[in-house]
Amino acid sequence: MLHATDLRKRYGTRTAVAGVSFSAAPGEIVGLLGPNGAGKSTTVAMICGLVSPDAGQVTIGGVRIDGDGSAVKRRIGLVPQDLALYEDLPALANLRLFGALYGVRGAALRARCAEALELVGLADRAGDKPKNFSGGMKRRLNLACALVHDPDLLLLDEPTTGVDPQSRNAIFDNLEALRRRGKTLVYTTHYMEEAERLCDRIVIVDHGKVVASDTLPGLLRLLPAAASIALTIDDSAAGRVDLAGLGQVPGVKTAAQNGSTVTVGVETLAAAAPPVLAWFAEQGLGLRHITSGQGTLEDVFLALTGRQLRD
Amino acid sequence: MQAMLALVRNDLRLYFSSRRALLMNILAPILIAAFFGSLFDSDASKGPLRIPIAVVDQDHGEVSTRVVAGMKSDTAFDIQELDEAAATALVKKGKVRASVVIPPGFGTQVVAAILDPERKPVIGVHYDPSQSMTLAVVNGLLVQHVFEGLAQAALGGAVGDELLSAARGKLAANPDIAPERRRQLLALVDDARRARSAAREAAAGAPSGAAASAVRLQLPFATREEAVTSGADVKYNSYAHSFAGMGVQFILFMGIDLGVGLLLARRLGLWKRLRAAPLSRAALIGARMASGAIIALVLLLIIYAAAMAFFGVRIEGSIAGFGAVALAFALLTASFGLLIAALGKTPEATRGLAVFVTLLLVMLSGAWVPSFVFPEWLQTASLFVPSRWAVDGLDAMTWRGLGLEAALAPVGVMLGFAAAFAALALWRFDWEE
Numbered sequence: 001m002l003h004a005t006d007l008r009k010r011y012g013t014r015t016a017v018a019g020v021s022f023s024a025a026p027g028e029i030v031g032l033l034g035p036n037g038a039g040k041s042t043t044v045a046m047i048c049g050l051v052s053p054d055a056g057q058v059t060i061g062g063v064r065i066d067g068d069g070s071a072v073k074r075r076i077g078l079v080p081q082d083l084a085l086y087e088d089l090p091a092l093a094n095l096r097l098f099g100a101l102y103g104v105r106g107a108a109l110r111a112r113c114a115e116a117l118e119l120v121g122l123a124d125r126a127g128d129k130p131k132n133f134s135g136g137m138k139r140r141l142n143l144a145c146a147l148v149h150d151p152d153l154l155l156l157d158e159p160t161t162g163v164d165p166q167s168r169n170a171i172f173d174n175l176e177a178l179r180r181r182g183k184t185l186v187y188t189t190h191y192m193e194e195a196e197r198l199c200d201r202i203v204i205v206d207h208g209k210v211v212a213s214d215t216l217p218g219l220l221r222l223l224p225a226a227a228s229i230a231l232t233i234d235d236s237a238a239g240r241v242d243l244a245g246l247g248q249v250p251g252v253k254t255a256a257q258n259g260s261t262v263t264v265g266v267e268t269l270a271a272a273a274p275p276v277l278a279w280f281a282e283q284g285l286g287l288r289h290i291t292s293g294q295g296t297l298e299d300v301f302l303a304l305t306g307r308q309l310r311d
Numbered sequence: 312m313q314a315m316l317a318l319v320r321n322d323l324r325l326y327f328s329s330r331r332a333l334l335m336n337i338l339a340p341i342l343i344a345a346f347f348g349s350l351f352d353s354d355a356s357k358g359p360l361r362i363p364i365a366v367v368d369q370d371h372g373e374v375s376t377r378v379v380a381g382m383k384s385d386t387a388f389d390i391q392e393l394d395e396a397a398a399t400a401l402v403k404k405g406k407v408r409a410s411v412v413i414p415p416g417f418g419t420q421v422v423a424a425i426l427d428p429e430r431k432p433v434i435g436v437h438y439d440p441s442q443s444m445t446l447a448v449v450n451g452l453l454v455q456h457v458f459e460g461l462a463q464a465a466l467g468g469a470v471g472d473e474l475l476s477a478a479r480g481k482l483a484a485n486p487d488i489a490p491e492r493r494r495q496l497l498a499l500v501d502d503a504r505r506a507r508s509a510a511r512e513a514a515a516g517a518p519s520g521a522a523a524s525a526v527r528l529q530l531p532f533a534t535r536e537e538a539v540t541s542g543a544d545v546k547y548n549s550y551a552h553s554f555a556g557m558g559v560q561f562i563l564f565m566g567i568d569l570g571v572g573l574l575l576a577r578r579l580g581l582w583k584r585l586r587a588a589p590l591s592r593a594a595l596i597g598a599r600m601a602s603g604a605i606i607a608l609v610l611l612l613i614i615y616a617a618a619m620a621f622f623g624v625r626i627e628g629s630i631a632g633f634g635a636v637a638l639a640f641a642l643l644t645a646s647f648g649l650l651i652a653a654l655g656k657t658p659e660a661t662r663g664l665a666v667f668v669t670l671l672l673v674m675l676s677g678a679w680v681p682s683f684v685f686p687e688w689l690q691t692a693s694l695f696v697p698s699r700w701a702v703d704g705l706d707a708m709t710w711r712g713l714g715l716e717a718a719l720a721p722v723g724v725m726l727g728f729a730a731a732f733a734a735l736a737l738w739r740f741d742w743e744e
Contacts, residue, residue, distance in 0.1 A: 048587045051743060069591035078587040082580025088325060100317035101588035145584070 001026050001184040002153055007046050007056035009039075016042040018208035019056070024184045024201075026152070029175065031199030032188040033297065035307070039208035040188040041081065044157050047186070048078050060153055074102050077151035081158045083138045084145070087131040091122055091141050094130065095148045102149035109148075116144040119174055136167025143174060153184045160194065172198060192297035204301060211304045216297070223295040223303055225253040225265025229276060232261050232289035241285065249279050315594040315601075318585070322602030336565045336610050341617045344557035348550030348622060361389035362445055365398035365410035372418030373470055377460030379413070387452060402437050408445040409438040411453060421461055422474050426481060444684075475504050548710050550622035555705035556678025558614045559640065559698050562607050563673065566644040567665040569603045570651025574658040592742065596649065600733065603645030604638075611637050628708040632718030636704035639725035643697055646732035653736035672698040697728040
């Protein structure tokens with residue numbers, strides 16, 4: 001459905017996007033994950049024709065966007081990061097306008113408006129103005145406005161910014177419903193939890209470039225260790241940790257120390273935890289606190305870029 | 312086209328559902344135009360405008376008394392006779408426009424000055440500098456009343472005898488006049504003195520009114536004043552001009568709202584969403600132009616409907632011409648709004664600057680004060696101000712009662728400005744998000 005190939009964009013001396021390529025298939029949610037300023041929004045703007053790329057191309061169903069009035073834009077729905085709503089017009093009037101802009105008319109428009117409102121759970125608020133809505137309701141209406149013309153490709157640019165957890169879950173449910181209907185979704189976010197929950201494939205972007213692109217398990221495999229154990233020892237023992245020796249323990253992939261906390265990367269928690277704990281006991285290192293967890297996208301991003309996702 | 316119409320409908324719906332916009336763009340111009348119209352209402356049936364003047368007569372002679380009496384009888388003046396300190400104080404307070412001080416010995420000096428211009432008496436005129444336009448009026452009327460007073464005194468009073476005596480003495484003592492010529496001139500003066508004596512004796516036996524009229528001298532002509540309006544017996548309606556001016560001003564303010572609204576839409580992300588739709592740039596901009604022009608046209612028609620219903624304003628000229636001027640001005644307003652959106656950066660800063668520019672345009676258009684009070688260079692410069700043509704065009708089609716041909720120049724100039732504004736806006740418009 002969507003193919004973005006080697007997209008590039010500069011603003012003066014600043015490079016916003018430096019060769020982004022990815023694709024998205026029908027019934028798939030592709031996440032564009034990266035910190036603020038990574039080039040996600042510019043990439044989305046180029047995909048939907050708001051910004052002309054300096055190089056590269058975008059095709060939707062094999063067709064390039066050819067100018068502002070290009071018919072292929074009818075296949076795209078954009079959910080911008082901002083709440084792009086007419087606050088003084090009722091919700092239904094907002095939908096009718098955006099439907100009309102995409103050429104939907106008459107009975108079809110009425111039916112599409114009702115369906116979009118139903119999907120986002122605002123059918124009973126059709127006559128109310130967005131200025132009287134909560135932030136979450138506005139976000140849902142923002143989504144409905146992008147859906148009213150029944151696009152094949154939905155571009156969502158950080159659509160949950162400033163939304164309470166309940167509304168966020170409602171939006172996720174909507175997006176999963178759309179995926180089941182065979183829509184293609186491109187979801188930009190800097191929240192790894194959202195990408196982990198929603199996306200079938202994740203494209204990690206940093207400094208305008210794709211640094212990794214795969215499914216969540218595939219990305220986690222990029223980590224040197226799939227799981228980790230963090231052990232906090234007595235301060236007095238901090239200088240006695242033999243990290244090289246710890247690295248020889250069966251199942252241990254990496255070992256690092258930060259003050260009194262020792263982080264051990266392991267292949268599997270169940271297999272590696274007992275020998276690691278036994279090693280600490282043998283060394284006479286008293287433990288004060290232990291935590292463990294699976295690898296995350298945050299870890300992947302850190303491993304690939306050396307930076308935290310929210311830096 | 313369908314999408315463009317949807318955008319236009321949406322803009323109209325948004326605008327006409329806004330109470331603030333309606334209050335600002337309809338009620339405000341009507342109220343202010345009504346106020347200005349009433350200020351400049353010169354309907355004679357409501358009585359003439361009288362200029363408040365203070366007069367200080369420090370001479371109390373025959374001539375000065377007649378001058379003061381003449382001024383008091385003049386319907387153009389509202390005269391208060393005071394001492395000099397009180398008169399000056401009133402000028403300072405702005406209670407009177409000017410004070411006229413007739414100095415001691417004025418009567419004697421003014422008679423002597425007829426034969427010896429080097430010894431003219433000086434009448435002091437103290438005026439309010441904020442009302443300097445009245446100075447010329449006061450001077451003009453002063454000339455009239457001094458001459459009338461002097462002439463009346465010379466013909467009917469002792470001043471005449473003094474004048475003839477002085478003249479006879481000068482003739483007799485002048486060595487440059489030939490003896491025969493001097494004799495003839497002295498005889499002429501003596502005849503005049505005898506004629507004055509005979510007239511006085513005749514007047515003494517007549518009723519007092521007749522005596523007064525026998526020696527009264529007035530201007531040897533009268534004037535017939537006629538306002539040149541749209542037709543005979545059609546009175547000038549000062550509201551017509553004030554509605555043109557205020558209508559133009561507040562509709563241009565609406566144009567500012569139009570441009571700032573676009574900047575706000577851009578900031579809020581609405582513009583981005585509109586641009587994501589399969590709409591050409593021409594359709595997007597065209598929809599804005601069309602909705603702006605329709606709103607401006609509707610506003611102008613509503614304002615004039617109120618002017619006609621409540622203030623007696625009439626389209627005395629060409630109705631088609633009025634429509635053409637209104638349409639051209641509507642397009643001008645829409646393109647002005649577009650230009651603001653193209654050149655503006657932030658809504659806040661743009662609004663302030665645009666209001667300043669609009670007020671300048673309106674001021675130069677003669678909407679606040681008539682353009683004839685401008686310096687000549689400014690009157691010429693104002694021809695390059697599009698709002699001047701709007702006001703002139705509306706004036707021409709309403710109270711001036713001119714035909715369609717008089718609308719052609721304003722319409723042409725406004726359309727030219729509209730095209731230039733639109734072209735500049737499209738050139739400067741930032742399409743990158």
